[in-house]
Amino acid sequence: MTERITKSMAKNIYYGGGTFALLIFLALTLDTVKQIPQRSNEVKMTESVVMGKKIWEKNDCVGCHTLIGEGAYYAPELMNVFQRRGGSDESAFKAYMKGWMASQPLAVPNRRKMPQFHLSDEEVDNLSDFLIWTSKVNANDWPPTIEG
Amino acid sequence: MKYSSQAVAKPYFIFALILLAGEILFGLLMAIQYLYGDFLFPLIPFNVLRMVHTNLLIVLILFGFMGATYYLIPEEAERELWSPKLAIITFWVFAAAGVATILGYLFVPYATLTEITFNELLPTMGREFLEQPLPTKVGIVLVVVSYIVNTAMTVLLGRRTVITTVLITGLLGLAVFFLVAFYVPDNLIMDKFFWWFTVHLWVEATWELIMGAILAFVLIKVTGVDREHIDKWLYLIIAMTMVSGILGTGHHFFYMGAPEYWLWIGSISSAVEPLPFFLMILFAFTMTRERKITHDNEMALTWAKGTAVMAFLGAGVWGFIHTLAPVNMFTHGTQLTAAHGHLSFYGAYIMIIFTITSYAMPILRGRPHGNSKKAQKVELSAFWMLNIGMLGLTLALSAAGISQILDQRVGTDLVGFMESQDSIAGIYMVRAGFGLLVFTGLLTYFASFFIKEDNA
Numbered sequence: 001m002t003e004r005i006t007k008s009m010a011k012n013i014y015y016g017g018g019t020f021a022l023l024i025f026l027a028l029t030l031d032t033v034k035q036i037p038q039r040s041n042e043v044k045m046t047e048s049v050v051m052g053k054k055i056w057e058k059n060d061c062v063g064c065h066t067l068i069g070e071g072a073y074y075a076p077e078l079m080n081v082f083q084r085r086g087g088s089d090e091s092a093f094k095a096y097m098k099g100w101m102a103s104q105p106l107a108v109p110n111r112r113k114m115p116q117f118h119l120s121d122e123e124v125d126n127l128s129d130f131l132i133w134t135s136k137v138n139a140n141d142w143p144p145t146i147e148g
Numbered sequence: 149m150k151y152s153s154q155a156v157a158k159p160y161f162i163f164a165l166i167l168l169a170g171e172i173l174f175g176l177l178m179a180i181q182y183l184y185g186d187f188l189f190p191l192i193p194f195n196v197l198r199m200v201h202t203n204l205l206i207v208l209i210l211f212g213f214m215g216a217t218y219y220l221i222p223e224e225a226e227r228e229l230w231s232p233k234l235a236i237i238t239f240w241v242f243a244a245a246g247v248a249t250i251l252g253y254l255f256v257p258y259a260t261l262t263e264i265t266f267n268e269l270l271p272t273m274g275r276e277f278l279e280q281p282l283p284t285k286v287g288i289v290l291v292v293v294s295y296i297v298n299t300a301m302t303v304l305l306g307r308r309t310v311i312t313t314v315l316i317t318g319l320l321g322l323a324v325f326f327l328v329a330f331y332v333p334d335n336l337i338m339d340k341f342f343w344w345f346t347v348h349l350w351v352e353a354t355w356e357l358i359m360g361a362i363l364a365f366v367l368i369k370v371t372g373v374d375r376e377h378i379d380k381w382l383y384l385i386i387a388m389t390m391v392s393g394i395l396g397t398g399h400h401f402f403y404m405g406a407p408e409y410w411l412w413i414g415s416i417s418s419a420v421e422p423l424p425f426f427l428m429i430l431f432a433f434t435m436t437r438e439r440k441i442t443h444d445n446e447m448a449l450t451w452a453k454g455t456a457v458m459a460f461l462g463a464g465v466w467g468f469i470h471t472l473a474p475v476n477m478f479t480h481g482t483q484l485t486a487a488h489g490h491l492s493f494y495g496a497y498i499m500i501i502f503t504i505t506s507y508a509m510p511i512l513r514g515r516p517h518g519n520s521k522k523a524q525k526v527e528l529s530a531f532w533m534l535n536i537g538m539l540g541l542t543l544a545l546s547a548a549g550i551s552q553i554l555d556q557r558v559g560t561d562l563v564g565f566m567e568s569q570d571s572i573a574g575i576y577m578v579r580a581g582f583g584l585l586v587f588t589g590l591l592t593y594f595a596s597f598f599i600k601e602d603n604a
Contacts, residue, residue: 057274063195
């Protein structure tokens, strides 16, 4: 197979093909950037949601959990934790979150442990708002089930 | 050693290997914490172990690339390195920054670390693989710039070859895409979208160029095959890499908030992604068959062939298993991703570092014909332990991923995450066992460095 291909042909495939792929990628990137605000309901991205994202990052939550499938696999997926633990009810979820965050780490021997992050009530609410907002992102029907 | 400035590569290789030992050690600690949640808790929580594990990997690969570059660039350009002094300064700066960052992870709570490293000024921390504090990220940019300048100046003042051109293109890509790591939008989806520009386009595009260039260099040296012939293969491989890898980024955009067309674009292009790795196998084995010389350092060629095979398995096969959108719907965010991650990073990048180290280190230590037969025998057993260990732990993680999917995502009788994890503890035990084999393999590899020369 490779006998018939010369070095200059291979070189042209590299430069031509690479440039072609890069141009398509850039064009699609522009379109995606235009679509993301609508697909993620950016209008509902309140100050509290943004604060929640900062708290999420500051405590490296993604080092144990996945969020929309990305992160570590040590702890549960959190994109749909609002539906799973809060039954899609905002005040129920926020109450659940306050109880949950306050009771860490759970005193169950050799269960995987979540550290105590000492967040204020307001910070836990920010985090809840962030997770509620995330749960409504259009991720092409992912996750497939409530268990994430 | 043809040029005295090639000697600057030595500390890079040695430090990369030391970091690799650290990386595997932290991997083992995580494997134990997976089974016994109280192990090391609250002293070192899981996220910290993982940060150390993954960040050591990234940094050791960069050290390996730099060592490889400083070794091969003078020979390719047929002149001394532009500034050996700069290369040595860069080494110490990068090593100090790397060690300080790891110590920061281990001894300072992450939230405090964000505060004392000015994350408020430009928040970039707390994102997977890009957890580094701002000063470290800036440091990486400076180190990479110095690395590129040194390499480019050497090539500009000397001979230009296909290998040097491909290598420098890869380096420039590495630098450009790392800059995207400084852009962190408030919108999580936009943030995730651009995060992949660094993560995917490093691993599945620009780093592959660097890897291809290093592999081509070693194959020229140990097989004596005509450069024209090697160049053609290198172009073909990287052509396939670029065509499939760039749009292949789309396989990360299936289920994270990006538009539907990525389901098609990502699936089709990443179906082609195994091809460059398959070509790499053909490349390594064809060059071996057509070799003009038999180099006394047989292990260098063994590692080179091993790199092609393991990269094909890890990046090609294990990537393809879950890259089609309908399959990825179920595999996204499970241990199958971890399985692929482990074997592809190992097969492509750790193996290429072993290849160049095994080729160059004996020469740098004054043994132009490679290590003694006895040392090479020990090295060969290390080769098999490392490869079997990595394959074993990859198979274990794959089994874990499949169990997770069956428990949490298929059928009506669903099981929750924690319960599912408890049921696959046995598999995690097997994973830890193979991890131990990998670590033993690495220690055996180290031991091969200390075997005395035959009395010749």
